[in-house]
Amino acid sequence: MSGKEDNKEMNEQETAATETEETAEAENEVTLSEDELKALCREHVCPACDVMGEAKEERLRALAETENIKKRLARETEELKKFAADSILSDLLPVLDNLDLALDHAQNLDACKDFVIGVDMTRKMFLDTLGKHGLKAVGKVGDEFDPNFHEAMGMAQVADLPDNSIAQIMQRGYVLKERVIRPAKVMVNKLS
Incomplete structure (x- = not known):
């Protein structure tokens, strides 16, 4: 026999041996049900x-x-x-401030009473609308000063008011559902 034929015969023998080993492994492989596998795991x-x-x-x-x-x-x-409306309501506060300023300025004017009444009604309607969304004004003259809701701008001496109370509101403060949107800027009463 030639060398080629010997190589061919050896390759065929190796292939047959490999196939025999794979067949033997497949025959030795055990198939377990899921319950049997769990039980075996618990044992070990x-x-x-x-x-x-x-x-x-x-x-x-x-x-x-x-x-x-x-x-x-x-x-x-x-x-x-x-608090989704927080930023929108914060942007609307200057409008409310300007309405308050207009009313404060026109308070002593008799010439345009109907106009002033209209501005006041608009302000109240605007406040009611903002209130429906949870916005409330904080700080009234005579209330006790609370640094959580008020920003002290200075001190004043008003005999009719208790010590450490709000004597004057310089700019209204607002809270949105217990969160301060803007603290009230106030003058604090100090008697001594």
Whole structure:
């Protein structure tokens, strides 16, 4: 025989041996049902084993973290809904300030009473509309000074008012659903 034929015969023998091994492996392969596989796993993993305990703890931590994320997202979504109008209402405050200034200026004028009444009605309607969205004015003369809602611009001495109360409002302050949009700029009464 030639060298070519020997090589060919050797390759055929190797191929046949490989096929025989694969067939033997396939015959030795065991097919288990899912229940049998679970039972086999339980037999080989001890319930008191550290690996099992660590896996349970990790699973519980992951579930707790997922629950915390859900709660945080729900809280943030509610907060976003609650204060969505914040920037729009803040932009409307100068309009309200100008209406207040017009009324303060026209208070002593008798010439345009009907006009002043119209501006006052417009201001009240504007305030009612903003109030429907949760905006409220803070700070009245005589209220106690609260740095959370008021910004002190200076001090005044008014005998009729208690100490540390608002003596004068320089610019109205507003809150939107308990959040300060703009603090009231006030003069604080100091008797001594």
